Amino acid sequence: MKKTVTTLADGRELIYYDAGDDTVRDAVDERPLDPPASGSEIRHDPLLGDAVAIASHRQARTYHPPADECPLCPSRDGRQSEIPAADYEVVVFENRFPSLAGRTGRCEVVCFTSDHDASFADLTEERAALVLEAWTDRTAELAAHPQVRQVYCFENRGAEIGVTLAHPHGQIYAFPFTTPRTALMQRRAAEHRAATGRNLFDDVVARERADVERVVLEGEHWTAFVPYAAHWPYEVHLYPNRRVPDLRALDDAARTEFPQIYLELLRRFDRIFGPDEPPTPYIAAWHQAPFHDAERDEFGLHLELFTVRRTSGKLKYLAGTESGMSVFINDVPPEAAARRLREVAGK
Known part of the structure; x- marks a missing residue:
């Protein structure tokens, strides 16, 4: 596995995971982006002891865009997305609209494939193994952050679940507390x-x-x-x-x-x-x-x-x-x- 770390135009981290050691990733994000919003806070329920993330900036997140405007597809034909490369295998990047950020933790997006119409079940065994390597690597990296208490890798699939982006992807939450x-x-x-x-x-x-x-x-x-x-x-x-x-x-x-x-x-x-x-x-x-x-x-x-x-x-x-x-x-x-x-x- 080859891991290539770069940054997006607004300073967020993006990581390519490739099966081949000779893969070169040098595409640059040229979008005119403002710094990402990070106004989340953690509040604790005094009766249950639960932690609740308050993240009002997420109201502005991308919601059911048409396929030709998907932010998780590669950047092609003059259209710039969250992934600068014209193609990719597995990509992880910091969420532009995070529920947790800074001292409250971190949220990342994991794109399993560049194929917008695929699903995890469509992946080859080799690609699924690469996703597992990405999950493992992110768990190890996030564990080193002093504020992170627990790492949660997950996938939501389907509009019935509440998914707002149809492209096959998952997320990683790094919590500053142990979840209930x-x-x-x-x-x-x-x-x-x-x-x-x-x-x-x-x-x-x-x-x-x-x-x-x-x-x-x-x-x-x-x-x-x-x-x-x-x-x-x-x-x-x-x-x-x-x-x-x-x-x-x-x-x-x-x-x-x-x-x-x-x-x-x-x-x-x-x-x-x-x-x-x-x-x-x-x-x-x-x-x-x-x-x-x-x-x-x-x-x-x-x-x-x-x-x-x-x-x-x-x-x-x-x-x-x-x-x-x-x-x-x-x-x-x-x-x-x-x-x-x-x-x-x-x-």
Whole structure:
């Protein structure tokens, strides 16, 4: 992998990731850009202890532009975009409209391909491996920032999720705090260790691998399963079989197998509702251990993939119980979801 670091016209960092060591990246961003807005602040809810990012400047962010004005496509034919090069493999750059910036953290955009009409599931195994290298490299780089507590790599796909740019891309958030969901997992892991002497993440994976009924895909180094108490209609958790706290700790064997497992999983997601349905909207979220934490080795790196579509033409809305009380009601039994995801293998 070759990594080329440059800057955009307004001073934001942009990084090219290329599979070939001989790739040259020397295109210059010539747009007349003002310095990026960075007026976000973190406020804490006194009742729940949650952190809320207030970022009013994001109201002006780009919203559903036509394909020929996509800011994530390469700069071609006299049209300048966020990526100065005329083509690229994988690119990461600082978000122009960040939710977190400066002392409140950092937000980055990850473009998986220059093909505007593709999706992650369309990538080759080699390109998916390069994306994994980019996620890992950014985790390592951001971990070195003194204000960063946790790095979150994720992808939102589909207008139903709220995506405002159709180009295949994801994001990376570097939080200055441990997120509430992660903190809850850590508390549960500590309680489990105190009660049983065992690791919670190890026990969850071992239970699913032994039970088999909810396992969707099983490789030598990764296991994908629908969790016993899935919150979403179709939800899959992907774990390395050897527990590690974050992406940096994956060994070469796990890195090699990951693209095969993950691409097959995404392709099955697109087949859940049949060939006449539009692509399945989803969120793919990496859960990594917070940094500077004495118990971080107790955490188990994993990816959670889920869709808000519950059946053909119908979405799962977070209504009264979910939004008001954080009590999820799932219309699709996890065992039925796992069975469907096995049925659509390789079709």
